[in-house]
Amino acid sequence: MTRIMAVGVFDLLHAGHLHYLEQAKALGDHLTVVVAHDDTVRNSKHEPVTGQELRQRMVQGLKPVDQTIIGNPPEVPIFDILPQVNPDIIALGYDQVHAVDKIQKKLDDAGLSQIKVCRVEGLSDDLDGTRKIIARILDLAAARKRLDQEDA
Numbered sequence: 001m002t003r004i005m006a007v008g009v010f011d012l013l014h015a016g017h018l019h020y021l022e023q024a025k026a027l028g029d030h031l032t033v034v035v036a037h038d039d040t041v042r043n044s045k046h047e048p049v050t051g052q053e054l055r056q057r058m059v060q061g062l063k064p065v066d067q068t069i070i071g072n073p074p075e076v077p078i079f080d081i082l083p084q085v086n087p088d089i090i091a092l093g094y095d096q097v098h099a100v101d102k103i104q105k106k107l108d109d110a111g112l113s114q115i116k117v118c119r120v121e122g123l124s125d126d127l128d129g130t131r132k133i134i135a136r137i138l139d140l141a142a143a144r145k146r147l148d149q150e151d152a
Contacts (some may be wrong), residue, residue, distance in 0.1 A: 001028075001029045001030055002027070002028030002030070002088045002089065002109050003028060003029070003030045003032065003035060003085070003086055003087045003088050003089075004022040004024050004025065004027050004029075004030065004031045004032070004033070004087060004088070004089050004090075004091055005031075005032050005033075005082075005085045005087035005089070005090050005091070006019070006020065006021055006029040006031060006032075006033045006034070007033070007034040007036070007071065007088075007090070007092075007096075008033070008034075008035070008036065008093060008096070009036045009048065009055070009130075010033075010034075010035055010036075010055045010058065010059050011043050011046075011049050011050055011055060011130050012049055012050070012130045012133060013058045013059070014130065014133055015051070016093075016095075016122070017062075018062060018064075019058075019122070020091075020093040020120060020122075021059075021062055021064045021065060022064050023091070023093035023120035023121055024120055024127050025064035025065075027086060027089050027120075028089060029116065030066045030067070031064055031065055031066050031067070032066065032067045032068070032069065032085045032087065033059050033060075033065050033067070033068045033069075034061060034068075034069055034070075034071045034072060034081060034085065035052060035055050035056045035059055035068055035069070035070050036052070036055075036070075036071050037052055037070055037071045037072060037073045037074070038051060038052045039073045040071060040072075040073065040074045043074045044074075051137060056068045056069075058091075058133045065089055067086070069077070069081075071086065074084050074099070079106070079110055080092070080113070082099075082112065082124065087114050087115055088114070088115065088116065089104075089115070089117070089118060090103065090115060090116070090117045090118075091118060091119075091120050092117065092118070092119045092120070093122070094119060094122030095119060095122060096120060100117045100119055101120065101121075104117045105116045105134075106117070108115050111122055119134070
């Protein structure tokens with residue numbers, strides 16, 4: 001059995017997330033998704049819109065996902081989660097900033113060269129990311145406000 005690990009924030013779950021997890025699951029038999037800890041999201045991206053438990057619950061409900069866990073807080077070394085997941089492959093999303101070769105080198109240096117890292121294909125859609133969706137909502141709200149002001 002080939003075990004796949006995917007990682008992400010999964011804030012405001014959308015089609016790009018589903019596509020990423022479908023692509024990851026296609027690499028093997030069992031997909032474990034590590035949902036980023038709230039503190040990790042705060043440190044690396046933004047204040048999460050939804051909390052880690054809700055994000056985990058939403059991701060667990062997706063068809064390709066076999067198991068979900070919440071990632072470690074940022075003060076815990078990133079590779080400390082690997083014994084719990086025991087992946088054969090770490091699947092990265094098309095837009096995740098991590099470099100495949102750098103992660104593979106760190107795995108090799110840590111004596112974990114049996115774990116392979118690969119990047120999956122992205123979804124070619126104009127609303128394939130959380131930031132894009134938020135921007136679209138803000139644009140629609142601004143347009144609505146302008147129309148309301150014109151009508152007043």
